[in-house]
Amino acid sequence: xxxxxKLKEHGTTVRNELVGGLTTFFAMAYIMFVNPNTLTSLHPDxxxxxxxxxxxxxxxxxxxxxxxxxxxxxxxxxxxxNAFFAFTxxxxxxxxxxxxxxxxxLAIVFISGLLFLxxxxxxxxxxxxxxxxxxLKAAIGAGIGLFITIIGLLNAGIMRxxxxxxxxxxxxxxDGALNKTAALALIGVLVIACLMAYKVKGAIFIGIIITxxxxxxxxxxxxxxxxxxxxxxxxxxxxxxxxxxxxKFGIVPLVTAVISFLLVDMFDTVGTLIGTAGASGMLxxxxxxxxxxxALIADAIATCTGALCGTSTVTTFVESSTxxxxxxxxxxxxxFVGVLFLASIVLAPIAGIVPGAATAPALIIxxxxxxxxxxxxxxxxxxxxxxxxxxxxMMPFAYSxxxxxxxxxxxxxxxxLVRGKAKEVPALMYVLSALFIVMYVLKGIA
Numbered sequence: 001x002x003x004x005x006k007l008k009e010h011g012t013t014v015r016n017e018l019v020g021g022l023t024t025f026f027a028m029a030y031i032m033f034v035n036p037n038t039l040t041s042l043h044p045d046x047x048x049x050x051x052x053x054x055x056x057x058x059x060x061x062x063x064x065x066x067x068x069x070x071x072x073x074x075x076x077x078x079x080x081x082n083a084f085f086a087f088t089x090x091x092x093x094x095x096x097x098x099x100x101x102x103x104x105x106l107a108i109v110f111i112s113g114l115l116f117l118x119x120x121x122x123x124x125x126x127x128x129x130x131x132x133x134x135x136l137k138a139a140i141g142a143g144i145g146l147f148i149t150i151i152g153l154l155n156a157g158i159m160r161x162x163x164x165x166x167x168x169x170x171x172x173x174x175d176g177a178l179n180k181t182a183a184l185a186l187i188g189v190l191v192i193a194c195l196m197a198y199k200v201k202g203a204i205f206i207g208i209i210i211t212x213x214x215x216x217x218x219x220x221x222x223x224x225x226x227x228x229x230x231x232x233x234x235x236x237x238x239x240x241x242x243x244x245x246x247x248k249f250g251i252v253p254l255v256t257a258v259i260s261f262l263l264v265d266m267f268d269t270v271g272t273l274i275g276t277a278g279a280s281g282m283l284x285x286x287x288x289x290x291x292x293x294x295a296l297i298a299d300a301i302a303t304c305t306g307a308l309c310g311t312s313t314v315t316t317f318v319e320s321s322t323x324x325x326x327x328x329x330x331x332x333x334x335x336f337v338g339v340l341f342l343a344s345i346v347l348a349p350i351a352g353i354v355p356g357a358a359t360a361p362a363l364i365i366x367x368x369x370x371x372x373x374x375x376x377x378x379x380x381x382x383x384x385x386x387x388x389x390x391x392x393x394m395m396p397f398a399y400s401x402x403x404x405x406x407x408x409x410x411x412x413x414x415x416x417l418v419r420g421k422a423k424e425v426p427a428l429m430y431v432l433s434a435l436f437i438v439m440y441v442l443k444g445i446a
Contacts, residue, residue, distance in 0.1 A: 001332055005070055010329040017072070020328025021336030023205040024074050027359045028319040028337075030155060031058070031076045032344060038082045039312060042091070043102055046310070049236035053309035055341045056234075061302030061314045062338030066331030068298050069291035071282075072324055073273060074337040075302050078315035079151070081264060085109065085312035089257050098253050103242035106307045108254070110241055112261035113303035113313070119266070120296040124428075128270060128296075131426035136408050138376035139388035141275035143395035143404045145370030148318045150396050152363030155356040156185030181357045184211060184220045188361030196365065204322055204362045211358040221355050232345060237310020256442040261313055263439050264402040269299045269316040271401045276321045278373050282329070318401070322362045325369055383419060387412035406436040 001007065001014060036050035054077050061075025089098050090105025100108065119128075132140075153159040157179055160171040172182050191214075192207030200206065215221030246254050270292075277289040289295075295316065302314035323333055377388040391408030395401055413433040416425045 005066075005330040005332045007330060007332070012327060012329040014332070016327035017330060017332040018336055019202050019205055020072060020323035020326045021333040021340070022323075023202075023208070023326045023362065024072075024317075024320050024323030024328070024333065025337045025340045026205070026208050026354050027322040027362050028074060028076060028317050029344070029354060030356050030359065031079070031317075032341075034079070035077045035082050035311065039086050039102075041086055043236075046102070046236045048232070049234045049238070049310055052232060052234045052345055053237055053306065053311040055345045056309050057302055057306030057311050057314050059338040059341040060305050061298060061316075062334045062341065064298035064301055065295050065316075066333075066335035066338065069294035070331035071273075071277075071289065071291045071295055072328035072330060072333040073276070073295060073316050073320040074323070074334050075299060075314050075316050076341070077306060077311045078265070078268060078313055078317070081261065081268075081313040081315060082311075084260065084264070098257060099249060100257070101242060101245065102237075103240045104245050105312075106237070106310065107241040107243045107246060108257045109261055109313050110304055110307035112258045112265065113300055113307060115258070115262050116266055116303060117297065117300035120293075120300045127428050128266070128293075128432075131428035131432075132270075132274065133384070133412065133426075133429075135377050135384040135388050136391055136405075136412060137274050137278055138373045139391040139408060140271045140401075140405060141278045141373035142371050142377075143392040144271060144275040144318050144321075144401060145367040145373075146392065146396040147399075147401055147404070148321065148363045148370070149367030150399065151318075152185075152360040152367065155363065156188075156360035157181040157357065158185055158360075180218050180220050181355070184215045184218055184355070184357040185360045185364075187211060187214060188358055189364055192361050192365050202326055204326055204365065207365075208354065208358050208362055211361060212354050215355055215358060220357050221353065223353060234310055239308055240310060241307060252442065256439075259435075259439050259442060263406075263435060264400075265299065265303060265313045265315050266296070267402040267405045269296060271405050272316045272318050272320070275370065275373070276318065276324060278376075282324075319363065321366045321370060325366055383415050383421075384412075387415065406440075409433045410436055 007013060032051060032054055035054045036047045039050050040046045058076035065071060065073055065075060085105050089108060090100050090102045157171055172179050188207060188211035191210050192204055195203035195207055212221050273289050273292045273295055282289060299316055306314045377385060379385045387408045390411050391404045394407045395404030409429060410433045413425055413429055416422060
């Protein structure tokens with residue numbers, strides 16, 4: 001492991017990597033259940049198949065990231081992307097969303113994955129990251145911090161979504177009774193905060209375990225009655241992609257769906273890599289993440305594989321920041337996460353013991369750690385400060401990492417042009433800004 005992952009060179013140990021991997025896994029394990037619940041809202045009989053596809057695609061993404069890039073980032077079918085798949089693209093009936101079937105949706109995801117892979121293996125893969133201005137890289141890290149904090153608050157039940165998917169106010173009481181899930185999460189936040197204040201090594205992971213145990217008498221942590229291997233199959237979704245009906249609603253909806261999946265996946269991944277690595281001091285002197293470009297290849301391959309198995313777009317998870325905060329610095333951590341996802345296929349009840357109320361505090365606390373990257377933004381320079389602010393603000397308010405990046409890129413490019421500083425903007429920034437504008441226009445038309 002030392003020879004392959006170069007642990008000493010990265011200033012880490014096997015223990016740090018395994019603790020980091022466990023912490024990341026527990027922080028993102030919810031996706032194993034949330035993803036099939038989201039994707040199969042119209043096809044409940046696909047649940048088990050999508051569950052298995054989720055675990056396998058996550059494992060492939062994590063292991064490829066470890067082998068190709070040697071960075072501590074985990075991958076799985078992405079939140080937001082799965083909702084876009086289920087409620088906008090693959091809604092199954094014309095007139096509601098785009099109206100493609102589940103199987104046609106998988107085909108669209110596969111096509112977007114192939115396009116992403118073509119970009120990732122080309123010279124563009126490194127230029128995409130290096131072309132982002134330093135102020136926006138810092139802003140991306142802070143924005144992601146706020147974004148994952150909201151994820152944590154929602155997972156904890158401290159805040160909730162209404163019927164229109166709008167984030168509502170505090171949800172500490174339900175029908176006059178204490179919300180036990182939210183209460184446990186708040187306890188978890190305090191436990192982790194106190195441990196970190198005392199500089200306890202592995203504070204986040206220890207906090208997750210303590211919170212899980214506290215949740216048992218509260219009735220939030222549910223212990224499984226048995227472990228079963230029955231009904232483990234992907235028969236309903238494996239290789240069920242349907243390319244035949246992709247043009248039935250015309251070319252514009254198809255192009256819109258493909259470009260949306262492509263850009264959101266690519267920039268969610270780029271944003272997570274840069275933002276999390278920057279907040280953890282993992283970027284080089286040029287502000288780039290060594291191996292980050294190869295992580296894009298892993299992501300693209302995992303997306304294609306996931307579509308073949310039966311799930312929506314695979315992306316790099318911001319929850320990786322929890323493991324990095326515990327000391328993970330190499331691909332050994334992400335490889336371990338991949339192994340845990342594979343094990344979870346047959347040990348799903350055990351993987352599900354840790355409730356969302358126990359992992360949500362980790363996301364909230366990591367939001368604090370990531371927000372510190374905002375100090376690297378030159379706030380007294382409005383040319384840099386305004387695009388950075390829009391990047392930070394739009395991620396949590398629009399509930400989208402890619403929208404935050406889009407608003408930052410577009411505003412940065414336009415402000416520099418108006419100021420007569422067009423040469424200061426990297427050429428790829430113009431291309432990316434234009435692509436984001438096209439994506440929004442196509443969404444409006446569709």
